[in-house]
Amino acid sequence: MVGKFISFEGPEGAGKTSVLKVLIPRLQAQYGPQLLVTREPGGTDNPVAEAIRDLVLSPDYPTMDIRTEALLYAASRREHIQKTIKPALVANKIVLSDRFVDSSIAYQGAGRGIGFEAVRKLNDFVLEGFLPDCTIYFDIRPEVGLARIKAHRQNEINRLDLDPIEFHQRVSAGYHQLAKQDPKRIIIIDAEQPIEQVIEDAWQVVNRILKMEE
Numbered sequence: 001m002v003g004k005f006i007s008f009e010g011p012e013g014a015g016k017t018s019v020l021k022v023l024i025p026r027l028q029a030q031y032g033p034q035l036l037v038t039r040e041p042g043g044t045d046n047p048v049a050e051a052i053r054d055l056v057l058s059p060d061y062p063t064m065d066i067r068t069e070a071l072l073y074a075a076s077r078r079e080h081i082q083k084t085i086k087p088a089l090v091a092n093k094i095v096l097s098d099r100f101v102d103s104s105i106a107y108q109g110a111g112r113g114i115g116f117e118a119v120r121k122l123n124d125f126v127l128e129g130f131l132p133d134c135t136i137y138f139d140i141r142p143e144v145g146l147a148r149i150k151a152h153r154q155n156e157i158n159r160l161d162l163d164p165i166e167f168h169q170r171v172s173a174g175y176h177q178l179a180k181q182d183p184k185r186i187i188i189i190d191a192e193q194p195i196e197q198v199i200e201d202a203w204q205v206v207n208r209i210l211k212m213e214e
């Protein structure tokens with residue numbers, strides 16, 4: 001595989017989507033159709049993964065079993081990798097994904113309390129060793145991220161945004177543990193800075209990765 005795969009990770013309201021909105025036109029100007037922007041759960045031009053997204057994020061199922069939830073994210077990811085990400089990388093594209101497997105480890109493993117190892121094992125089956133070349137972690141205190149969402153996105157609150165603050169604190173601790181375990185892949189940026197600085201920091205990381213030789 002020859003392209004580059006970069007995932008964007010972080011708690012709710014960290015600014016991933018806002019930063020991507022600015023980086024996409026910049027990268028399109030440089031790379032044109034060689035750029036693919038996608039997301040999890042779900043995936044660009046991936047109806048199966050998007051159908052699972054609708055199901056797993058629906059506020060209609062507040063009592064979904066936590067392992068069922070982990071399986072749905074994993075199933076969506078498998079489809080995303082096989083049908084969207086790997087074909088793009090084979091075609092030498094740059095793939096940017098708003099969330100990937102670290103979300104499962106942090107949210108299901110740490111947040112829901114299933115445990116890192118169980119969620120890792122489940123995702124080993126899905127990933128078969130496949131991981132992003134780089135992951136940009138948007139570091140923000142969960143209360144700050146949630147306050148941003150409450151202030152700006154009342155109409156978009158999903159099932160997870162309704163979880164108690166303790167859940168989001170466990171997610172945040174899970175991400176920090178992951179970043180400690182894999183400091184080479186996971187690059188931390190301070191997402192509490194003014195948006196312009198967060199964009200600049202993410203831009204520097206993306207450029208560094210794209211300019212790296214195979």
Ligand SMILES: Nc1ncnc2c1ncn2[C@@H]1O[C@H](COP(=O)(O)OP(=O)(O)OP(=O)(O)O)[C@@H](O)[C@H]1O
Pocket residue numbers: 010011012013014015016017018019148149152153191192193194195196198
């Ligand atoms: N650095 C920043 N400072 C202040 N506000 C910000 C900053 N970054 C993003 N925001 C605002 O916070 C809100 C959430 O941002 P955004 O949707 O980009 O986060 P996200 O990481 O994609 O969240 P989620 O994963 O929950 O979808 C938006 O209203 C956005 O304008």
Ligand SMILES: Cc1cn([C@H]2C[C@H](O)[C@@H](COP(=O)(O)O)O2)c(=O)[nH]c1=O
Pocket residue numbers: 012039040041057073099100101103104105107108158160161
């Ligand atoms: C991939 C993935 C995602 N989640 C959660 C994290 C967020 O609360 C939602 C996605 O919403 P967004 O606004 O599109 O970021 O899904 C998760 O719990 N586990 C996962 O593997």
